[in-house]
Amino acid sequence: MKQAQVPAVLESVLHEIPGIQITPKEGSRVRVDVAPGALPAILELLKGQLGFMHLSAISCIDWPQTDEFELVYTVWSHEQKMTVSAHVTIPRDPGEYVSVYDIHTPAGFFERDIHEMFGVRFDGSPNLRKFILTSWNGPPPMLKSFDTLAYVEETFQWVDYRPEWLRDIEAKGGGIDSEGEGAPS
Amino acid sequence: MSDTTPVIPDQPEVCRTVDAEERGVWRRVMDRFADHCRARSLFVLHYCTGCGAIELPPTITSRFDMERVGVSPMVTPRQADILLITGYLSVKTLKRVILSYEQMQSPKYVLGFGSCTINGGMYWNSYATVKRLDQYIPADGFIAGCMPRPEAVQQVFLDLMKKIDAGQANAWQDYYLNYDRYLGNQMALFGEEWHTPVDVIAEAEHYGYVGDGTRGRFTEILDRHAAYALRDAPEDYPERGANERLLP
Amino acid sequence: MRPQNYRPVAHPPSHEYELYFGPNHPGIEGNYAIRVRLKGDVIQEAIADGGYLHRGFEKIMESRLWIQNVALVPRICVPDPVPMEDSYARSVEALGGLEVPERAQWIRVLMLEVSRICAHLFTFGGNAATIGLYTNMFWGVSMRDLFLDIFEEITGARIYHMYITPGGVRRDLPPGILDKLSAVIDELERRAPEFDDLFFDSTVVMNRAAGCGTMTQEQALSWGVTGPNLRACGLPFDLRRDDPYLVYPELDFDIPTETAGDALARMRVRKAEVQQSIRILRQVIARLPSVKGPIRCPLPNPLAWNVPAGEAYARAESSKGELGFFVVSNGGDKPWRVHVRGPSQMHAVQVLENLLTGARIEDIAQIMFSLDACPPEVDR
Known part of the structure; x- marks a missing residue:
């Protein structure tokens, strides 16, 4: 995979911001690591000067090793034909960040989704009510600390699978290894 | 209460x-x-x-x-x-x-x-x-x-x-005959405040499919809901919470 | 006993009422609900309510091997599954530094375009049915079935193919499939004027769809609209051209646009896109026999495949808009995080809520179908 140069136009706009790190990635994507405080300013700058109008996604990644959440803002410019993904890292406790809804309207949905799935609060987001998990009382399910298989085994029951041919095998001392790894209880 | x-x-x-x-x-x-x-x-x-x-x-x-x-x-x-x-x-x-x-x-x-x-x-x-x-x-x-x-x-x-x-x-008859078991499974998932607008037990009586499993400890919870809903609901009645979870 | 969904309204004005539209409603695309507040039959406020199709994809993908997730990803969007497979595969390839052989890239384009035609035919039929034209639905579905037969012959499955894997495709095309595809395309082209007569020249469509659910280009851009819905507002934004992937740069096709931005314009864009897809498929059919070589690059043992750490964002132009897979690896044999950005996450929630405000109740279904909102993609 060929490593591209950092596009000059991006460097000329972003060089003034302190502590920023620009890395070219696959295709037309450029990764930008920023401090949490500088992100709204950078999104504003990219939108105003380079036409990064379109917010593709906000992705949240849980890193329990460092007790942090990583937020990735992926923006696309119709003018530059380029993707920038801006990475910020916020501490898991208290897990709060600012909303970018006033810069990019689609952020409303993504912030609502991240709030629901990870429990991150976004100050100034217009609507953080539950959307998908309205019947859910447990912890935010996308957290790494939430074990989905343990929850399933506690909540649901499996079909007792005992067909005829299996009974024959069991009569001879064989059968399904239900103690092995990953076997349903 | x-x-x-x-x-x-x-x-x-x-x-x-x-x-x-x-x-x-x-x-x-x-x-x-x-x-x-x-x-x-x-x-x-x-x-x-x-x-x-x-x-x-x-x-x-x-x-x-x-x-x-x-x-x-x-x-x-x-x-x-x-x-x-x-x-x-x-x-x-x-x-x-x-x-x-x-x-x-x-x-x-x-x-x-x-x-x-x-x-x-x-x-x-x-x-x-x-x-x-x-x-x-x-x-x-x-x-x-x-x-x-x-x-x-x-x-x-x-x-x-x-x-x-x-x-x-005839699986539909089983719902009337063993309503308590089905309701219990539903309550295990949705919580004890779960109830539906249909009076299944009355329907079971109408069709003549009341069995030993029609009534039980889960339908007793249901009766309690009905009694509360017809009288003044007390403060700690969980109905409001159930609605909050159902509707966004 | 009070109904389960009973909720007291605090002194509502007598001329306003609330309606719960869906999920059990034939006018809703998939399993989805919209809570609308009405005055007469004009919608004052619409609140989308999703999550009926939530399967926790992003969570269970973290607990499966990289190769096992190939079976999971097409299920995220039911009517248009191939772009899902392709985007996931491309994101894993970007992480693992795999080069897809050229023949596999051509086969993938073939699959993607057939899937696009299928999805558009389905939407076309559904959209016509929402305004009472059921013949179109029958025709669209039966036409789509011919393409599903092609899928079945190539992959062994009608709906969920699991055909595109990281590194290439699962197996080569069966002999004679290109001739069969040609025949199906010709049949679709032969039928196209009849579809026009029945739908686009119909008075019902002119009266109902024109001016329904209109959005301007500025609104569309600020709401994050992509795909045919954005092109119906006049912006020729197509990721196949603007952020090209696979062999799309070598292909010759136009990006159809309309300017009206209403339901009719969106359907016209889809119709023109089907014609462009046919054009692309003809080029692929002409080119594929001359492209020789392997269909998959050598993969490590898929059961113990540790993809290098890093992150990748792969996006594709699906039939509904921009589809993105943001995949993070920590160097393990399972993904650390997969985030699916479906186009309908915008279209079915914020855009739909905005477009429904001020619309009439009979247009809810039409607006939803003309946006081609796909609920499984929203809920994941």
Whole structure:
């Protein structure tokens, strides 16, 4: 995979911001690591000067090793034909960040989704009510600390699978290894 | 409220009760005749509960054409005969499925479509989907596979028609006979405040399918809800919380 | 006993009422609900309510091997599964530094375009049915079935193919499939004027769809609209051209646009896109026999495949808009995080809520179908 140069136009706009790190990635994507405080300013700058109008996604990644959440803002410019993904890292406790809804309207949905799935609060987001998990009382399910298989085994029951041919095998001392790894209880 | 036991008001006469006389030989002959006719005109509730709904348009429309054997979609649960659970059921959908199922007129038939309704299928370790459909509502048949082909859907309809014709598609009676067990499973998932607008026990009495499993400790919880709802609801009554969770 | 969904309204004005539209409603695409507040039959406020199709994909993908997830991804969007497989595969390839052989890239384009035609035919039929034209639905579905037969012959499955794997495709095309595809395309082209007569020249469509659910280009851009819905507002934004992937740079096709931005314009864009897809498929059919070589690059043992740490964002132009897979690896044999950005996450929530405000109740279904909102993609 060929490593591209950092596009000059991006460097000329972003060089003034302190502590920023620009890395070219696959295709037309450029990764930008920023401090949490500088992100709204950078999104504003990219939108105003380079036409990064379109917010593709906000992705949240849980890193329990460092007790942090990583937020990735992926923006696309119709003018530059380029993707920038801006990475910020916020501490898991208290897990709060600012909303970018006033810069990019689609952020409303993504912030609502991240709030629901990870429990991150976004100050100034217009609507953080539950959307998908309205019947859910447990912890935010996308957290790494939430074990989905343990929850399933506690909540649901499996079909007792005992067909005829299996009974024959069991009569001879064989059968399904239900103690092995990953076997349903 | 703790010092008074809830008063269960007398149930109003919902529908006409059936005499024992009527359930005689003549009645059974008529039932068989009705089953024979019923098997030839089935309406499937138009409810896309999961991804299996994508194979229903080809099944119903011109290529495979289930209408030629008398199966047709119907938009309201109250006029539908078959509830086709097309694939996985999330917990949120299961609530609506139970509400739809209880609104349907008996006799009613449930078909599970795809592996997800049998044992969770592909989503066996997903926290969001229900693993076994038949724990919550009784099912008459299942189609294995993901995604089952339209021919498989046709086959299960034809099998169901044969079963109805022979008077063997009786899973709906099991819901009345063992209502307490089904309700208990539903409550285990949705919480004890779960209740539906349909009075299933009155229906069971009407159809004459009250068994040992119709009433039990879970239906007692239900009666308590009814008593509270008819009187002034106390402050700690959990109804409001249940509504909050149901609606966004 | 109070109904389960009972909720007291605090002194509502007598001329306003609330309606719960869906999930058990034939006018809703998939399993989805909209809570609308009405005055007469004009919608004052619409609140989308999703989550009925939530399967926790992003969570269960973290507990499966990289190769096992190939079976999971097409299930995220039911009517248009191939772009899901392709985007996931491309994101894993970007992480693992795999080069897809050229023949596999051509086969993938073939699959993607057939899937696009299928999805558009389905939407076309559904959209017509929402305004009472059921013949179109029958025709669209039966036409789509011919393409599903092609899928079945190539992959063995009608709906969920699981055909595109990281590194290439699962197996080569069966002999004679290109001729069969040609015949199906010709049939679709032969039928196209009849579809026009029935739908686009119909008075019902002119009266109902024109001016329904209109959005301007500025609104569309600020709401994050992509795909045919954005092109119906006049902006020729297509990721196949603007952020090209696979062999799309070598292909010759136009990006159809309309300017009206209403339901009719969106359907016209889809119709023109089907014609462009046919054009692309003809080029692929002409080119594929001359492209020789392997169909998959050598993969490590898929059961113990540790993809190098890093992150990748792969996007594709699906039939509904921009589809993105943001995949993070920590160097393990399972993904650390997969985030699916479906186009309908915008279209079915914020855009739908905005477009429904001020619309009439009979247009809810039409607006939803003309946006081609796909609920499984929203809920994941």
